[in-house]
Amino acid sequence: MGSGAFAKGHGTGNDFVLIADPDGAAPLTPERVRALADRRFGIGGDGVIRAVRAGSTGDAVLDEASPGTWAMDYWNADGSVSEMCGNGVRVFVRFLLESQLAALADGEGIDIATRAGVKRVVRRGELLSADLGPFELGGDRLVAAHGLEVDRPGLDVSTGNPHVVVALASTEELEALELHAAPVLDPAAESGANVEFVVPGAIADGVGAIRMRVHERGSGETLSCGTGAVAAAMATRHWSGDAADRWIVDVPGGRLEVEVDERGHAWLTGPAALVFRGEGIGGGVSQAP
Template structure:
């Protein structure tokens, strides 16, 4: 039950166009309510964002990241959201350059430079071919399919077919990435994100998945450059007999504005 009248101080951050409402919730006073979070993320009636992130205290870590999708449900790991949370925590004075934090998929290291955030992702093992396509989990589930002309793809229509289809729908769905090889070192990725239920300007865990699959399928060497609608990212990694480790998602995370949202 939400109180009749209250106000919330928030900040907006974006990482290559993937935007988030950031809440300093170290006192854990934010009213976690699915419908309310969905309302705040609505681009017509609320603040508007691809997701909402609570920054909380966590013993043994600089902070805890709690991520909610735009539909109000608590989500799996979000790479761009992680980079934005790192910048938010740095702006709050929680660390200077190097940080260790915890998210839903475990602990993450990060380095916050002036222009970019280097976010260490979780190790990736397994992954399975699906015909000519690929499915793997990089903190969130991702379906990766390569196309000749990614700008020509109807990402929402085609993404929904896979996200809600007979294979992945009963398992809770999956994010869907459409990828074009631009050159021997560069990909162009467009992503349909579950929870947002739309194409986003960028998806960090999706970009990571596409880079790892490009390495497996085409021998593309790291760091792999990835173009998205919202900007450019890089993915570095090490592959050994167990899978991929020392994976870093690298790119900008920028504060857009801050404000107070009043509910009355």
Template sequence: MKLKFYKYQGAGNDFVMIDDRENSFPISTALIKRLCDRHFGIGADGLILLQNDEEHDFRMIYFNSDGNESTMCGNGGRCIIRFAKDLDAASDRMTFNAIDGLHHGVVDDKIIRLQMIDINEVEDHDHYLFMNTGSPHHVEFVDNLTSLNVVEIGRNIRNGAPYFEQGSNVNFVQVMEDNSLLIRTYERGVEDETLACGTGITAAAISAFVKKKVDTNNIQVKAIGGDLSVNFEENNHNFVNVWLNGPAEKVFEGEIEI
């Protein structure tokens, strides 16, 4: 059987995109893991299905590169907005369902804007913050991000207390003089550092605001794979109208035998 696929990337986060509006994709952990394999497959941080939704433009189903269905992926969400527009499955403004609920998306030329879920609880600990921005995120602020062993330290935190088997994504953030952030992220499910993580970038921006490390709610964030921004409104320690903004584009398309 030949499978038609598309490859998209947002800030270096890359995804195998499948138009599954006919519900024909044979979901299996082994198949998804092979398709995401960078040596024996297409290669990607994850695989995303675009499916029909009865009430909204479409539904997003996201799988990590380990083949397991996962929580929300911010850059994946931005990529599926671009994908839906390219397929003529949605207009420049759209709504879609994902595992964490309803999202709004906007295509503004090369900038793709994704409205994230509201964040109503932020755990502010001595040395880190924790919140769920659609996926769980541990955020630590550091002074010298470039020299940090993100994979080793991130893996230990991801598997250690208090996260254990459920795990958490782990973000290391450096605040710059201009109120912008530098970020590096260890992603669970990928089990490695990725070039960017949308839900992690969202968590980092809110964490910097909570810790009063920035004096704005419109924050520029630089990841290894590219530059994004996060803007939000804060209302009595609740964060609403949260948007993740940045480019997302098609890399290539093709067919693969499965």
């Protein structure tokens, strides 16, 4: 990809601007990220991802990975950096593959450095599956949101970044939510948190199902959140008494699958696609085939 080139990609509607910068020559800044992610005056996206080799990122955490490892320098749309993005890491690998910066046969994997550690992404046919590692269940908080008549309890879940998961009683409650404003947490999360609202469904043949909507820290409501899908599945698994290790998560942008392996690692599987490429990221943007 030439100077000023970019790609736009998404995973179940969670969309990103992607830039290749292998040698770390063009660091991101909050101002640049906000401009690129702006849906009216920029390219538009829930976040911006820079592909850079570990050792050249300028970020001490990313540069802890083995030199030469591809690092996902991920920023939220508001210009804040984020530890991890489950949809983003799959779209990032799709970007590497289609830009011929990496190659994967079916069943092969690649290590990606993130601010939440090195994550393994495996190609499974047309889908990509990311090992997001172990998760951690925490304490409870009260959550207030527009559209909820009373505050609801939420469970803290860490998947490398912070989440609070709230169970609702019905699809009608889920659809009535107005997530234009961030839900209010009591007590407040020190560094903020993504908030997932879920409606648990049936568990059959060891597979559970849930529906989810999410308000992402730094991005607002998004059509999907990969680490949020993991958090929602693991919270629901906990509430069910660990009744299933595989969960189907339906989000407004599509469907994801979460599975817990024998090590207690959560795997996130789903689609990842690039929808267009362009030139001129430093100034005006023009679409390219």
